[in-house]
Every structure is written in structure tokens, then in C-alpha cells.
Amino acid sequence: MPLSAGAAKTLRALRAEARERLSQASIRNAAQEADWLLCHASGFSAAALLAHQDSPLDEEAQERFELELRRRESGEPIQYILGSAPFRDLELEVGPGVLVPRPETELLVDLALSLLPDDGFVFMDWGTGSGCIAASILLERPRAFGLLAERNPQALSCAWRNLRCLGLLGRALLVHSRTPGDLPVEAECDLVVSNPPYIPTGAIDGLMRDVRDFEPRMALDGGADGMDCYRALFEAAPLWLRPGGILLLEMGDAHQAELLKGHSDRFDFLRGVLDFSAITRCMAWRYRG
Helix, strand or coil: CCCCCCCCCEHHHHHHHHHHHHHHCCCCCHHHHHHHHHHHHHCCCHHHHHHCCCCECCHHHHHHHHHHHHHHHCCCCHHHHHCEEEECCEEEECCCCCCCCCHHHHHHHHHHHHHCCCCCCEEEEECCCCCHHHHHHHHHCCCCEEEEEECCHHHHHHHHHHHHHCCCHHHEEEEECCCHHHCCCCCCEEEEEECCCCECHHHHHHCCHHHHCCCCHHHCECCCCCCHHHHHHHHHHHHHEEEEEEEEEECCCHHHHHHHCCCCCCEEEEEEEECCCCCEEEEEEEECC
């Protein structure tokens, strides 16, 4: 039910009501998310929220809080409501139509940086989404140049804004790409990196509602076996990579990783990286040329 009407309520009372409602909505991190939403709606910092718990919240801010609380109760990702998501040391814009960056994808960036030299190189980030991977690489490799490809126009616009805010547009080219095979890039890249859609179509209905009902399906659906984009990337990457270049992919599960390890005789498998659940999350290959 909505927050109680009447006189302006204190921050303490609003926190308690919001925590209860989010718990009833099966939000796992209800207490923390109630505070995030209250800070966002009120403009208070976390410290100010704790210091002024007995202060009333004005009516306009209380109405904002109620609207945002209802959105979260419905299952909308907290990142969409707050308008941003953390990734490595960054806070990146996200919203409807944009895949929320995951902590596991940070491993993909770590592996890319460990495999590439410190001097200038060119890389392709296919399925860039918010631009989190490309932005992280560009910030840590100040002479690198990135090609960012994405099929969702909403996500491509979001990536452009994130790179603009970080001052990286001068070292990036953003392009619309429906499939890996439609890009006119020939032997220009030292690295191809991708976190592609890899959820089997039949498994999408079983995902958490935050993901299933709100995040863009085109960023999730990897076809009947979840492997469609992997196959397309292995086919297209030789067009983009220089001999000796690296193909670096995020994996959906251990089964996909095993299937792809020796997928192509044009690539030599380099290494895999386990995630926090001891599942192979990232894999790297070197293109023979």
C-alpha cells in the first residue's frame, strides 16, 4: 500500500515503511535499497539520512519517494530508478533498454588489460550496452582507440553519453550493428571483446523478474542454445583482427565454455578466468591469421 497520507512523515518513519514494503515485495536487499531510494528522492547523502532521521520530508520529495518505491516494488531494477550503476571505479548511466553492468563483467576488463600492452592499440567491443567495458579499457589505456558496436539504439545512445561524460569520445567510434557480420572492419583490431547475449531462449522465463521483465531481451537472448552470438563472433572476428590479435568473450556457464574452448581451428585458446562462483566466466583466444 502507499505511504501513509497526512502530515509530512519523518525520515525514520519513511525508512521503516519502505523496508517493510520492499521485504514484502521479495526484494533481497530491502533495507539498503530503501535507503538508496530515500536518498535519491530527498537529495540527502547517506550520512545526512542517518543524522536527520527525525526530520520530516517535504511533500514533493515524499511523492517522488512513493513513485520510486512503487517502481521498485513492481520489480524494476534499482539501477533504472536511480539512473546509474557502478562498474569498477565508475558510476555509469543506465536506464530502460540498457543491460545493467554486472560485477562478473569486470573480470572481462581485468583479463583484457592483462593481455594487452600499455602502448596504443585498437579494440572492438561488440554489444557494448552501457559502454562499461570500453570505457574502462580506454581510461586505463590512454593511447587505445575503441570501436563500440551495439544493436539497441537506446543502449548506443547511453554508451555515447557515458563516454562523453568521461571525456573519451575522441578515442571512440560508436556504430550501430545488428549482427557481428555487418560491420565493415578489416584487420584493424588488436582485440575483440564481447559480453554477448548468451541465455537460451527457453530459459529466459525462469530468470529473476528484474531481468526477465525489464532488461532488454535482445541483450539476453542467445538463441535456442544460447550460442548464436558466439558462433557469429567466431565467424566475424577474423575479419576484424590482425594476426596475433585476441578474441575475449564472457561466458554464460561452464557448458558453453567447454563447447567453445576448441571451437575454431583459426584460434589458439589462451586462458579462462573463474568468477566468484568458480564458473569459467571469461575466455581468451589468439587469432592465428
